[in-house]
Amino acid sequence: EAQVTQNPRYLITVTGKKLTVTCSQNMNHEYMSWYRQDPGLGLRQIYYSMNVEVTDKGDVPEGYKVSRKEKRNFPLILESPSPNQTSLYFCASRGTANTGELFFGEGSRLTVL
Amino acid sequence: AQSVTQLDSQVPVFEEAPVELRCNYSSSVSVYLFWYVQYPNQGLQLLLKYLSGSTLVESINGFEAEFNKSQTSFHLRKPSVHISDTAEYFCAVSRALAGNTPLVFGKGTRLSVIA
Secondary structure (H helix, E strand, O other): OOOEEEEOOEEEEOOOOOEEEEEEEOOOOOEEEEEEEEOOOEEEEEEEEEEOOEEEEOOOOOOOEEOOOOOOEOOEEEOOOOHHHOEEEEEEEEOOOOOOOOEEOOOEEEEEO | OOEEEEOOOEEEEEOOOOEEEOEEEEOOOOEEEEEEEEOOOOOEEEEEEEOOOOOEEEOOOOOEEEEEOOOOEEEEEEOOOOHHHOEEEEEEEEEOOOOOOOOEEOOOEEEEEEO
16 A cells, blocks of 8 residues: 555654654655644645755754655654644655655654643 | 645535635746645645646546636635535645646645534
């Protein structure tokens, strides 16, 4: 089954404690992206990757890092989380063309205390 | 750069009534347009898309959207809604013929269908 898998789905952490949200897709997609969803703000793109070893900032990259060492994986790293990073995070992937469907994971709800 | 405005943040509607969710976009170049749906506690799923050709596009569950270039709109409609249509709907835009460019989303419209 074609899917995008995120882990963890739920996480409560404290300010400053580094964490990683993993994302893996099994569709051999070149393009992967991270979004955060906040009430009243919709989806905002954090980082995206066109292919292995190619990453670019989205609209709200501050406080986040990403890496793309393998085609299937695109982890999101919060080096020193802060309460304003409390949010619902989505990973998504797509094939080469931007005419195609963006496939989303089920989301990771992060709370930073 | 492209941008999307969804004019209504919340739309309550009675079951079996028609609904229209409005979306306007801004772009200096040709665009592709999409509607995604997010059911409670799930990720987003593609509902329908406009790439080229007929300006009226349809989904398998009765929704349709019409691309209007002169009004820069891509409104989503359904003639008769069901309880199961309760969800958040996102309009999105990307540059046409521009390879693998990011998708820009609107802020979403929460559709609540009332029995």
